[in-house]
Amino acid sequence: MTNEVRLLRFLAQDMTQAELGKRVGLTRQTIAAIEQGRYSPSLDVAFRIAHLFGKRVDEVFHWQPGGDQGMETASSDAG
Template sequence: MAELPFTNDIRMLRFVMFEMTQGELGDRVGVTRQTIAAIEQGKYSPSLEVAFRIAHVFNKPLEEVFRWQKDID
């Protein structure tokens, strides 16, 4: 499996948000706990809508939750 071209701070943000669980975040954005776990681990790329919903939960701009790591060819 190819590495995704971005990283995220979801795990840290969940901890800062009163130790929110993956399940709680999933419920708030409309996906499963397993999906949140896969996104956190860089094994799954969220849809743009889910990415924005995650950022909204943490009251952060998208680029403070997800960071692009590779140059576009």
């Protein structure tokens, strides 16, 4: 699970980690950890960050099936 948080932060007038954290209700340490992919945030936090940058969650956070586990699509069963 990678993300564009750091890039988006630079594009938003070089917003600092502390400033971003303050705006979305997180600490700067948590922002740093998220940017480095040390863990994936909660869905709620993902929505807050994406909304702040005017993006969709999937535009900010990039997930790949099997990047963690392996599983199929619902349609792969029906069709």
